[in-house]
Amino acid sequence: MSDFSVIGKRVPKLDALDKATGRAQYGHDLDLPGTLVGKILYANVPHARIVNIDTSRAEKVRGVKAVLTGKHSGAHKFGYGGDNTPLKGDKVRCRRDEIAAVAAMDDDAADEALELIRVEYEELPPLFSAEAALAPGAPLVHQDRADNLFLRYNYAHGDAERAFDEADEIIEQEFFLPYVTHAAMETSFALAAFDLQNRLTLWSTTQIPFLLQRDLSEALGIPGRDIRVIQPVIGGAFGRGLDVYPFEPICALLAKYSGKPVRIAFTREEEFFATAARQPAHVKMRSAAKRDGTLWAREAHALLDAGAYISWGAVTPLVMMETVASLYRVPHAKFVADVVYTNNIPTGAMRGYGNPQSTFFVETQMDILAEKLGMDPVEFRLRNANVPNSETPQGLKITSCGLRECITEVAERIGWERRAGPNSETRLANTTPPQETLQIQTRNPKIKRGIGIACTLNVGGGARIYRSDGCGATVKVDDFGRVTLISGSTEIGQGSETALAQIVAETLGVRVDDVTVINSDTSVKPWDVGTHASRTTFIAGNAAWIAANEVREKILDHAAQMLNVPANQLEMRDRQVRVRGDGKGVAFDKVVRAMHYREDGIVVSGTGWYDPPTKLVDKHTYKGNISAAYGFGAQAVEVEVDTETGQVRVLKIVAAHDVGRAINPMYVEGQIEGGAQMGVGYALTEELQVREGRVLNPTLLDYRMPTALDMPPIESVIVETADPAGPFGAKGVGEMGGNPTAAAIANAVYNAIGIRLNHLPMTGERVLRALQEKERSAAQA
Amino acid sequence: MKPFEFFSPATLPEAARALADYQGEARALAGGTDLLIRMKRRQWTPRAVVSLNRLAGLNEIALNGELKLGARATLNQIIRSAAIREYFPALAHTARGMAGVQVRSLATVGGNLCNAAPSADMAPPLIALNARAVIVGVDGERVVPLDEFFVGPGKSVLQPGEILQTLLVPRPKENAFASYHKLEHRAAMDIAMVGVGVSLNVERSTFNVQHCADVRIVLGAVAPTPWRAKRAEEILRGNELTAERIAEAARVAAAEAKPIDDVRSSAWYRREMVEVLTRRQLQRLAETA
């Protein structure tokens, strides 16, 4: 397909220079004249009745312009669970509950005021785990509910109960998954200003500008039409911005009561404890296979600690069940997930949205089943992999599917044949050159190597989580051939802006930098549900393509008249409209001018709306085709385990992902590498340590994301299957890169030391304990 | 940050006087990489801050007879110093393993020691190398073995008005080697779960058997202060260096540690790691000798 002039090219991001030189205007850079600093007082008790709040001393601090408590924020409820209020008036449900807020002239005055607010609590018995919250007689987190179970998901196909009786090999385990968090480079931000008509403008780091209008309208009790959301350049989000947070309506309330614009910029500590982490999970799971290598059945029960308030993170079981039921062909599957209220920090959506969790437990068991069957893990996966043009029992309509290619590619490139079998005496030879490191001494017999693999399935054609999965776009052209795309979608740093510009440029035969993308203001851009579910390139790309195509047809029509040839003989390339196979042509901008400067002239613009042909899953069975395309991937890793310290080092990652078509291979690689980096963190070092409802490590020092020095070389392999529904064949890739990494690492660790770690992260300490336990039980035997 | 008075004196006596005047409610400022973070979080609210950055000579590194390491020398200066790289490679190696490059260009060795974190990376190798601290106060100067400098978490022997001026480190003997190994969760930007500094002076007898003429084993992050594993040292000192004896010393060092559970590690793991890091380093130093 070298026929494309822009699609598939490694075009740098349109905003690369601005970002690299510090010119890009992030929220934190914004300032309006007279803007006040807003700050929030958090409860810091896990469960309590609020007896009294005394703000009198805080109000007297010089420079303080507003001090608000629950009585100012009213009773308007908001959030996915409809259970949250901006400031809490009567009850505290977790330590991060927002109790009071101040707006002041500067940080110091605001801090001073917060310190002077006195709150009297009457503490209530707290619930610090989902298990405790479900125990009979447990206190209620929300008084208006009968119990602490927010929701039970119950999915089944086939007959799992019977299937386990028929199976030849069965494996059953428990898994424990930690809190992890986005830790985006830019912390959360809001700047709120009211105009004299009482209309609110909110500058925000949100990923869902239009849904935020609705959420704010609910939280503040003002009409959505009076709320305008502007998104400055956003420095990463990873799902953080999928929910409205209390600080956003609080910011608006502070602006209302102080009569000034107010900004709230989270400190790094707040970013850790006051956004919504990926929920921890306790999962019981079993898998079964037939002797001939057929994957036969799967059953999983997940207990999810949602925290004190329900966010969109409560919906992640929908994604978990997809991996359980449809990553491979499995005739019998059952998945139950309980989403439970506790007095822990509220959890939410994070890149992968349930998938990194479920891929970890599903892919661990795939490995174990293969070993029990005496089959090679690669062969077992290939045998049960999905194939193109099939429908899973869950109702996923798989069209393009490159899973087998992905598996074969990574196995070959990692050197799978070097992998020692489970009972082999000679473990993997140290063939890759040792790297200089403080951590691990090389050529030490205490250091073992291993190789592992894991696969992933991810929605790649949007995901119908809301009733609409649509996005609007407008394309217009000016007299000089500058093309403007106004897209409803949201750029959070992923590069979607440029990918969309490439789609438009290809369609109109112009250069990428001829295209300006406008996508940051709800009063300008058409509607969209937001950036989530790896959907932007696919959905917003299709919308942009439809809009650009309307412009293309208008221009071709007119050029046909100018050139006196039928429109279907024309092509648009190199800023020209040309007769195909002939030199004759006319400049793109000239055609546009000709369309404007005439009596029956028209505006050269087009609009597009794309809502994929998918369905909301059935309310009771959870079945249905949720996405218009599915992405697949496989990752193989090589690790080194120091058996004396327990520390695991990843030496190499090979990642092959079926993305339909890479609109821009550089961004696809960026998503894969960034995903893998999050996956390495999930596997080895990242954990938000929450004890008794308190985040113990709310700093970048003690919440350990892998640094550049910790990351191994990543070889990204792009598998292209040209999806029939994708713009130029593209499918989403935003989340996939991080899904299989932890499982691949765990499988490699097993290959190295013969131990299964079902508890993430696999810290040195956990690995060492497991090694010692193994030794002890071997000694006893 | 709470408001505070700021001084930037040009001489040591003036600096000491300024600090003394506030009777414990003033803080010295070197690189600020510990101090400013605490002030921003309002954990520390000093009434005055006295910058050491205009004091001449405080950041010098010189080698004549022994190493004179100015307290205000930055970690990057230590990494780049030719004298340190040649005669005290363990110090350069330690500095390189701390924080990240930006922080290292501000952070000083004196700040690291005076902050007196149990995990301070510079302490174990400097104590292993037998360093002494030159302290200047309003009443003059005193010299304290670095071994006796630390009192508790965040506490040193420094009295209000006292400034750490220089570290004096004797040049290692012909057959003496030192190293520091830090166990961390990731390869950069991390605080030690355990740090072990070792210096080993080896003598060969007529039959080419290795003997331990002297040894120091200093543990970091496993006690309220950097901790000498003296019983472990005794096992080695004056004796033949065998694998068994090294292993025994490492076990004893682990037993001597007084670790706690915290967000970075459990006490159990810390103790286990003291043994591994001590054994590995003694072995490696014995091999090099």
Ligand SMILES: Cc1cc2nc3c(=O)[nH]c(=O)nc-3n(C[C@H](O)[C@H](O)[C@H](O)COP(=O)(O)OP(=O)(O)OC[C@H]3O[C@@H](n4cnc5c(N)ncnc54)[C@H](O)[C@@H]3O)c2cc1C
């Ligand atoms: C991101 C990051 C990573 C870090 N990584 C590490 C690490 O890997 N290992 C590690 O050990 N530390 C680490 N630190 C902590 C810190 O950087 C070091 O302790 C550093 O050496 C402190 O030096 P400073 O000059 O910045 O001290 P400052 O912050 O200026 O001072 C620290 C304390 O010592 C006092 N003080 C400073 N100099 C003197 C003096 N000459 N006389 C008397 N009192 C004095 C100050 O009053 C203050 O109380 C890290 C810090 C950060 C922010």
